[in-house]
Amino acid sequence: MNDTFLKACRGEDVPYTPIWIMRQAGRYLSEYRAVRGKSDFLTMCKNPELAAEVTLQPIDILNVDAAILFSDILIPCEAMGQGLDFHEGKGPILGPAIRDTDTVSKLSVPDPEEKMGFVMDAIRLLRKELADRVPLIGFAGAPFTTATYMIEGGTSKNFLNTKMMIYQNPALYSSFMDKVTATITEYLKAQVSAGAQAVQIFDTWGGIFSPADFRDYALVYVKRIIKDLKDWMASEKIDNVPVIYFVGESAGLLEEIKTAGADVYGIDWRIDLDVAIKRIGDNAIVQGNMDPLSTFLPPEKIEERVKDVLKKGSSAKGHIFNLGHGVVPQTPRDNVIALVEMVHRLSKR
Ligand code: CP3
Numbered sequence: 001m002n003d004t005f006l007k008a009c010r011g012e013d014v015p016y017t018p019i020w021i022m023r024q025a026g027r028y029l030s031e032y033r034a035v036r037g038k039s040d041f042l043t044m045c046k047n048p049e050l051a052a053e054v055t056l057q058p059i060d061i062l063n064v065d066a067a068i069l070f071s072d073i074l075i076p077c078e079a080m081g082q083g084l085d086f087h088e089g090k091g092p093i094l095g096p097a098i099r100d101t102d103t104v105s106k107l108s109v110p111d112p113e114e115k116m117g118f119v120m121d122a123i124r125l126l127r128k129e130l131a132d133r134v135p136l137i138g139f140a141g142a143p144f145t146t147a148t149y150m151i152e153g154g155t156s157k158n159f160l161n162t163k164m165m166i167y168q169n170p171a172l173y174s175s176f177m178d179k180v181t182a183t184i185t186e187y188l189k190a191q192v193s194a195g196a197q198a199v200q201i202f203d204t205w206g207g208i209f210s211p212a213d214f215r216d217y218a219l220v221y222v223k224r225i226i227k228d229l230k231d232w233m234a235s236e237k238i239d240n241v242p243v244i245y246f247v248g249e250s251a252g253l254l255e256e257i258k259t260a261g262a263d264v265y266g267i268d269w270r271i272d273l274d275v276a277i278k279r280i281g282d283n284a285i286v287q288g289n290m291d292p293l294s295t296f297l298p299p300e301k302i303e304e305r306v307k308d309v310l311k312k313g314s315s316a317k318g319h320i321f322n323l324g325h326g327v328v329p330q331t332p333r334d335n336v337i338a339l340v341e342m343v344h345r346l347s348k349r
Contacts, residue, residue: 001132005066009198009242009264011285011318017310017347018065019340020137022246022292023326024058025070028333031057041086045071048121055126059134061333062340066135066198067126069191071119073141073202076183077150079115080107090154097153099161104175109182112190119187120194127195138196140188142203142245143180143225144218150180159208166217173217181221185228192233192241200244200266201225204325206257207249207268215256226261244287248325254279269294269324273312285318292323295335302335306342321347 004018055070078084246266267288313319
């Protein structure tokens with residue numbers, strides 16, 4: 001097996017720096033658009049064969065060192081009892097918005113195999129189809145990031161309703177977050193049981209907080225998940241499955257983030273990777289962090305940036321190359337293929 005990614009997650013020596021890319025299965029690939037042209041996004045997520053097919057596309061096309069399950073962080077919201085739909089051009093719509101005791105009390109903490117079995121089926125199918133070519137990453141949204149969609153009813157600019165609940169009704173927020181956290185914990189355990197070889201927790205919107213609020217309203221729940229997951233793995237005698245914690249716009253929060261208990265920290269591009277590593281500490285294992293839109297540069301300029309990120313990442317105990325956020329639909333596909341080749345070539349030990 002190409003276990004370079006898992007070795008880097010554990011801080012072990014690797015022959016080159018492994019790379020995978022957030023949103024590597026997506027609309028910038030014509031092969032993805034061909035499948036997507038026949039089914040809507042949620043149907044693809046709920047069909048294990050289709051989800052597996054598009055998960056594998058970037059492995060063949062890009063030669064990345066890990067597969068990430070094709071799904072979405074909002075799947076558990078529907079399993080908890082909220083309506084979920086993806087509208088063309090408008091993004092996700094969730095309803096009713098969670099704003100009061102009544103809507104919170106109607107949410108359940110679902111059995112993941114019962115309500116989201118299609119995800120675990122996709123993982124089991126993928127492990128078979130991958131046949132150990134590269135490891136498979138499972139994922140979930142962090143409780144806070146997931147909660148913003150549930151409270152706002154979709155994407156938001158200033159997260160007004162979320163912050164209103166936090167500041168005006170902290171007891172309601174905390175009881176809601178207990179349910180979201182329990183759901184995500186059980187969901188991640190089910191993914192690991194089904195065969196996920198690493199898991200990433202996406203806290204895309206963590207950066208909207210001051211450090212103190214981030215700690216009290218987002219990080220506590222992530223810590224609870226990671227501790228629960230690690231204790232469970234130990235008691236089930238499951239080999240330590242690396243946990244990656246990615247926070248968007250994290251530069252102001254690294255001193256908080258580094259206490260999460262994760263194995264790997266995903267860093268966005270708004271900070272130099274060597275500075276982030278220094279702030280996380282000597283044993284930092286990091287993932288990142290080229291600006292996703294720098295893939296629009298001509299290849300020779302991309303190469304300069306790859307060299308820079310690799311050099312800055314070399315001060316960490318482990319480095320997994322990634323972009324600082326997901327690759328966007330307009331990205332030139334050939335540049336992404338070239339990026340993977342550059343990382344492999346330029347990082348060869
Ligand atoms: O990284 C991967 O390739 C794995 C699959 C994956 C998707 N979404 C597929 C997707 C993962 C890990 C996610 C995570 C996700 N989903 C996050 C956290 C990471 C991030 O990107 O910030 C968030 C916030 C979501 C919620 C979400 N899903 C939004 C806001 C949207 C609409 C915006 C958009 O890009 O269209 C989605 C849809 C979505 N999720 C698509 C894909 C490939 C596009 C769907 C399509 O084909 O139309």
